[in-house]
Amino acid sequence: MSGHAQTPSRETAPNELISVVVPCYNEAAILEELYSRLTAACESWGTDWEVVVVDDGSSDGSLALLREFARRDPRWRYLSLSRNFGHQTALSAGIDAARGFGVVCIDADLQDPPEEIARLIEKWHQGYDVVYAVRRKRKESLPKRAAYWLFYRTMKYLAELDDMPLDAGDFCIMSRRVVEVIKASPEQNRFVRGLRAWAGFRQIGIEYERPARAGGEPKYTFKKLLNLALDGLCSFSGKPLRLAAKVGFLISTLAMAGIAFAFVQRLIPAPFEALGLPFVPGYASTIIAILFLGGLQLIFLGVIGSYLYRVFEEVKSRPGWVVKEESPFERLPAGGKEAASAQRRSEQSGP
Ligand code: UDP
Numbered sequence: 170m171s172g173h174a175q176t177p178s179r180e181t182a183p184n185e186l187i188s189v190v191v192p193c194y195n196e197a198a199i200l201e202e203l204y205s206r207l208t209a210a211c212e213s214w215g216t217d218w219e220v221v222v223v224d225d226g227s228s229d230g231s232l233a234l235l236r237e238f239a240r241r242d243p244r245w246r247y248l249s250l251s252r253n254f255g256h257q258t259a260l261s262a263g264i265d266a267a268r269g270f271g272v273v274c275i276d277a278d279l280q281d282p283p284e285e286i287a288r289l290i291e292k293w294h295q296g297y298d299v300v301y302a303v304r305r306k307r308k309e310s311l312p313k314r315a316a317y318w319l320f321y322r323t324m325k326y327l328a329e330l331d332d333m334p335l336d337a338g339d340f341c342i343m344s345r346r347v348v349e350v351i352k353a354s355p356e357q358n359r360f361v362r363g364l365r366a367w368a369g370f371r372q373i374g375i376e377y378e379r380p381a382r383a384g385g386e387p388k389y390t391f392k393k394l395l396n397l398a399l400d401g402l403c404s405f406s407g408k409p410l411r412l413a414a415k416v417g418f419l420i421s422t423l424a425m426a427g428i429a430f431a432f433v434q435r436l437i438p439a440p441f442e443a444l445g446l447p448f449v450p451g452y453a454s455t456i457i458a459i460l461f462l463g464g465l466q467l468i469f470l471g472v473i474g475s476y477l478y479r480v481f482e483e484v485k486s487r488p489g490w491v492v493k494e495e496s497p498f499e500r501l502p503a504g505g506k507e508a509a510s511a512q513r514r515s516e517q518s519g520p
């Protein structure tokens with residue numbers, strides 16, 4: 170089934186409500202600051218708003234603070250996942266639970282300044298479906314900046330989407346119809362900014378300066394970042410697979426030429442000897458060729474494996490996440506993942 174999007178549900182989403190989705194993993198150190206700065210920012214928009222914080226299995230008392238926020242101000246909702254599912258999944262769970270006509274995604278660590286949301290909304294009101302924030306400057310270490318730079322360029326090259334934005338993270342506002350496309354995408358390995366770009370409609374970026382974390386440690390380990398990069402690349406591009414075929418073809422052509430050369434040299438060695446190329450029966454060349462081809466095969470087995478693994482993950486069709494606890498609220502009428510799989514089931518069972 171292709172994730173054919175439902176029609177924009179302007180009617181089902183309470184009008185003028187803007188949801189702010191905040192994935193949060195062990196951010197207790199800065200949650201109070203987030204609460205006051207984000208509340209102040211939301212109050213300045215002059216619309217209804219709600220905040221949906223997704224506790225991604227924190228173990229540092231973040232959840233207790235979120236319960237407290239929900240008591241203080243019921244517009245601060247929260248979901249708590251049953252374990253750490255990872256940033257992109259937490260973000261997806263929040264997007265799924267958001268009820269707004271516009272949905273903002275923002276990090277909990279205040280690296281996406283809440284005050285900037287007003288600029289996103291302003292642009293969004295001009296009729297765009299997605300307004301994403303593009304990082305002009307990063308206040309991070311040089312190796313990390315270099316890695317991000319490389320990743321976004323590779324992504325841009327590989328992605329089979331024309332306008333995959335460069336240096337844009339998850340910080341954005343999306344209209345309901347884009348949210349519905351994301352909700353209807355049942356994939357397990359979620360790369361939200363890729364899904365967002367895939368959704369299409371009118372998208373535009375605006376620049377902002379990305380400050381350093383307000384406090385606490387980065388929650389992305391190197392391993393998590395690498396996995397995010399792989400998800401991004403593999404989920405939105407088949408190019409590495411095709412590259413494997415091309416390189417394999419090139420190498421085998423070269424090898425054939427080499428074999429032909431050796432064969433001719435064996436049959437008529439004289440002209441080659443005159444050129445200073447005597448025929449030397451040796452193992453070196455053979456071994457080099459074997460090692461080279463063996464190495465190449467292993468590399469591309471790895472490429473194939475990483476796709477295969479993703480296929481395996483998708484085929485299992487597990488729920489994307491598990492909610493352990495949430496603040497009381499009414500969900501929007503069915504949509505999203507459950508609706509998508511229900512639809513798939515009914516398609517399979519035939520008319
Ligand atoms: N995060 C999460 N689950 C994770 C890791 C991170 O929900 O497993 C959240 C984290 O709390 C933060 C956001 O994702 O709000 C971005 O994480 P981080 O600041 O570590 O990433 P970076 O800014 O370094 O890319």
Ligand code: MG
Binds near residue numbers: 276278387
């Ligand atoms: Mg951060």
